[in-house]
Amino acid sequence: MTILYTTKVTATGGRKGTIRSEDGILDLKLALPKELGGMGGATNPEQLFAGGYAACFENALLRVARESGHRFADGDVEVVAEIGLSRNEADAFVLHAALAITLAGLDQAMAEQLVHGADAICPYSNAIRGNVDVTKTVRVR
Known part of the structure; x- marks a missing residue:
């Protein structure tokens, strides 16, 4: 298998610490959410995972759509x-996950x-x- 991309992120201090990518582009404080007894006020691993999953799934969706002849404008696809x-x-x-996918200009079956x-192709999935x-919910508008 050919590796297409690799990155490194270092975590220190656990859920109350920091994370930093080797190139310095990602450099964030972490905080335990208030719902888990923390102070909140900074991001947490679940938010980071949700952001990565949503972005990756949307990109996979755009690729599958393009390969089947569908083109979307920027506002036509939303993945939460x-x-x-x-x-x-x-x-x-x-962990448990829910994806809410909204697509414009298609029928429900498509x-x-x-x-x-x-x-099938999203690395996170x-x-x-x-x-x-x-769970996945698909909505058309």
């Missing part, structure tokens, strides 16, 4: 990722077909498949 944190039966922390195709419960 919601990442939740809970505990399983063994009291271990687990939109769902494109979303299915995007799910492939990484968590079988490990994280993911």
